[in-house]
Amino acid sequence: MNITYNLPAIGTQLVLGAGVILVLLADLLTGKKNRDVAYQTTLTVLVLAGIICVMKWGSAGAGFGGQVFGDGFASFFNLAFLAIAFLVVFNSPNYLKRNEIDHGEYYMLILIAVLGMTFMSSAGDLLIFFLGLETMSISLYVLAGFHKSRARSNESSLKYLLLGAFFTGFLLYGIALIYGQVGSTNLADITSYLAGSANPLGGYMGVGLALLLVGLLFKMAVVPFHFWSPDVYDGAPTPVTAFMSAAPKAAAFAAALRIFYDPAISLGLPWDKTLWIAAALTITLGNFAALAQSSIKRMLAYSSITHAGYLMIGLAAGNELGASGMLYYLFTYGFMNVGAFTIAWLVNRRGEGNYLLSDFAQLGSRNPVMALLMSIFMLSLTGIPPLAGFFGKLYVFSAGVKAGLIWLVVIAVLNSVVSVFYYLRVMVIMYMREEEGLKDLEKAPTVAITAILCGLVILLLGLFPGPLLDLARESVLSLL
Amino acid sequence: MEAIFFIILSIIIIFSSMMVILKKNPIASVLFLILALFSTAAMYVMLMAPFIAAIQIIVYAGAIMVLFLFVIMLLNLKKINEGGAVTLKILGVIVAGLMMVVTAVVLRSVAIPADSGFLRSSPEGFGTVENVGMTLFTTYLLPFEIASFLLLAAIIGAVVLAKKKL
Numbered sequence: 001m002n003i004t005y006n007l008p009a010i011g012t013q014l015v016l017g018a019g020v021i022l023v024l025l026a027d028l029l030t031g032k033k034n035r036d037v038a039y040q041t042t043l044t045v046l047v048l049a050g051i052i053c054v055m056k057w058g059s060a061g062a063g064f065g066g067q068v069f070g071d072g073f074a075s076f077f078n079l080a081f082l083a084i085a086f087l088v089v090f091n092s093p094n095y096l097k098r099n100e101i102d103h104g105e106y107y108m109l110i111l112i113a114v115l116g117m118t119f120m121s122s123a124g125d126l127l128i129f130f131l132g133l134e135t136m137s138i139s140l141y142v143l144a145g146f147h148k149s150r151a152r153s154n155e156s157s158l159k160y161l162l163l164g165a166f167f168t169g170f171l172l173y174g175i176a177l178i179y180g181q182v183g184s185t186n187l188a189d190i191t192s193y194l195a196g197s198a199n200p201l202g203g204y205m206g207v208g209l210a211l212l213l214v215g216l217l218f219k220m221a222v223v224p225f226h227f228w229s230p231d232v233y234d235g236a237p238t239p240v241t242a243f244m245s246a247a248p249k250a251a252a253f254a255a256a257l258r259i260f261y262d263p264a265i266s267l268g269l270p271w272d273k274t275l276w277i278a279a280a281l282t283i284t285l286g287n288f289a290a291l292a293q294s295s296i297k298r299m300l301a302y303s304s305i306t307h308a309g310y311l312m313i314g315l316a317a318g319n320e321l322g323a324s325g326m327l328y329y330l331f332t333y334g335f336m337n338v339g340a341f342t343i344a345w346l347v348n349r350r351g352e353g354n355y356l357l358s359d360f361a362q363l364g365s366r367n368p369v370m371a372l373l374m375s376i377f378m379l380s381l382t383g384i385p386p387l388a389g390f391f392g393k394l395y396v397f398s399a400g401v402k403a404g405l406i407w408l409v410v411i412a413v414l415n416s417v418v419s420v421f422y423y424l425r426v427m428v429i430m431y432m433r434e435e436e437g438l439k440d441l442e443k444a445p446t447v448a449i450t451a452i453l454c455g456l457v458i459l460l461l462g463l464f465p466g467p468l469l470d471l472a473r474e475s476v477l478s479l480l
Numbered sequence: 481m482e483a484i485f486f487i488i489l490s491i492i493i494i495f496s497s498m499m500v501i502l503k504k505n506p507i508a509s510v511l512f513l514i515l516a517l518f519s520t521a522a523m524y525v526m527l528m529a530p531f532i533a534a535i536q537i538i539v540y541a542g543a544i545m546v547l548f549l550f551v552i553m554l555l556n557l558k559k560i561n562e563g564g565a566v567t568l569k570i571l572g573v574i575v576a577g578l579m580m581v582v583t584a585v586v587l588r589s590v591a592i593p594a595d596s597g598f599l600r601s602s603p604e605g606f607g608t609v610e611n612v613g614m615t616l617f618t619t620y621l622l623p624f625e626i627a628s629f630l631l632l633a634a635i636i637g638a639v640v641l642a643k644k645k646l
Binding site for chain 1: 590591592593596597598600618619620621622623625626627629630632633634636637639640641646
């Protein structure tokens with residue numbers, strides 16, 4: 001049996017895998033009191049993996065007999081995961097020390113989660129996709145419960161674990177049925193089966209694909225599989241929430257594009273109707289639930305449900321513009337969310353668990369830079385030009401119009417208008433509300449740098465969306 | 481001949497699975513679960529998958545069941561009082577029955593296309609320990625390695641969550 005391994009195809013993953021072991025050993029050897037070595041090693045590993053990713057951009061080809069791809073699509077998403085993880089890890093020590101959960105395992109688990117995601121985005125085989133997803137999920141279950149002494153964190157972890165395990169069952173059952181029908185778990189084989197079969201959804205194929213889709217929709221937190229996400233996001237330590245709302249969602253969408261995106265075939269499947277309904281429900285429900293929240297963390301959790309709904313439009317459209325719009329959207333959305341959550345925990349003054357919107361009162365005069373950055377994130381999440389959030393929405397919506405999903409886009413646009421209310425409320429509180437007894441913000445240079453970086457990325461990608469969109473388009477083309 | 485074995489095994493599996501939930505004594509439930517898992521292993525042997533059968537016995541009927549038994553014995557469970565409204569039980573039976581009917585109808589109505597993998601015969605030596613080992617370390621080397629990271633995450637995670645002082 002001869003297969004070419006072509007290790008460069010998994011260059012990024014190799015660096016990350018070695019990094020996991022390295023961080024584990026470094027933390028073991030450098031003692032209990034000091035987590036700096038683990039922290040620095042993690043950052044170095046993420047940067048190195050990023051360098052490898054950029055160096056091998058889209059040129060590595062297929063590896064392990066078509067089980068993984070080092071194509072542009074994988075590189076694009078891997079770079080996004082690495083950037084998000086870097087920003088999250090970069091400002092984590094402050095938070096971890098403040099809450100006395102400063103353990104080296106935190107960094108290692110984040111690295112393993114990123115490793116799992118990179119395999120999801122580069123999977124050419126359902127087996128690799130599934131293992132990547134589980135690797136990511138197991139690390140996230142633990143990270144969500146990392147704040148062991150807090151009941152909310154335990155609840156978050158347990159809820160995520162139980163529901164996640166339940167939906168893994170769906171996913172695996174779907175994969176098993178597809179395997180039974182096609183006789184292979186390789187995506188290329190599945191695609192050629194679908195293209196060549198007279199009745200592609202005959203037998204157990206339709207059920208299998210549906211179950212697979214359900215498993216993915218759960219990870220994306222799309223209605224009706226969204227119930228876990230507000231509680232999990234609310235209970236998890238906030239840097240972990242920032243990470244969870246950005247990277248795994250992108251990974252799930254990346255996997256969905258890998259598995260389902262093929263303009264030539266998706267025409268025969270009735271799944272655009274399913275996605276249509278799911279998208280409309282997700283956008284509307286997420287939006288109206290976000291209106292009622294008094295906690296910034298829960299508000300952002302519901303807002304991330306809504307954004308998953310917007311992204312679903314790109315998936316439902318199933319055309320090239322939709323897919324490349326989704327890539328652009330996911331890339332920029334990660335920065336907005338990381339920035340917003342990071343500022344949220346810096347501003348929070350009532351201790352973990354009570355992230356009230358009123359904590360932001362007078363931030364405009366207490367710390368004008370942070371207030372400005374938070375405004376940028378909120379405006380970008382709303383989709384106000386010329387910020388990156390606007391272009392993400394624009395591309396996805398116009399893809400929807402192009403694919404004839406006019407009514408879905410109308411629903412989405414109306415909902416965007418509604419969303420202005422709760423995003424702008426944060427700004428109103430920051431600049432206009434007076435409140436007594438406010439403390440100055442804790443001095444945290446890493447947090448400031450993270451927020452400034454996120455703000456700059458959003459601003460620059462908003463002012464000059466062309467290059468990233470071209471890159472996204474190229475990446476999508478490498479998918480076919 | 482195969483059909484007779486299949487029917488006998490199925491009856492044992494269904495019977496023991498029922499007993500798992502019907503027995504009041506948890507130890508008896510667990511012992512019936514072991515029986516169910518053993519008979520499933522026998523099914524795998526009939527399907528020409530000796531490796532899976534061995535794994536089924538070693539991992540499920542062996543390791544996991546021993547853990548179950550230990551936990552039950554150590555916890556020293558008290559008698560669970562017979563709660564639950566009768567209407568709830570009747571409702572449960574109705575829902576489960578309907579579910580079974582629907583599943584049976586759907587499964588029977590599905591026509592499996594001739595080119596499907598379900599109907600393809602497996603190649604010579606498929607599923608033997610030797611061949612599974614060969615493919616695991618050649619074709620499926622990468623999934624095997626990813627699984628090792630998955631387990632590493634699970635081990636570290638269990639320690640992180642369970643240990644009182646890190």
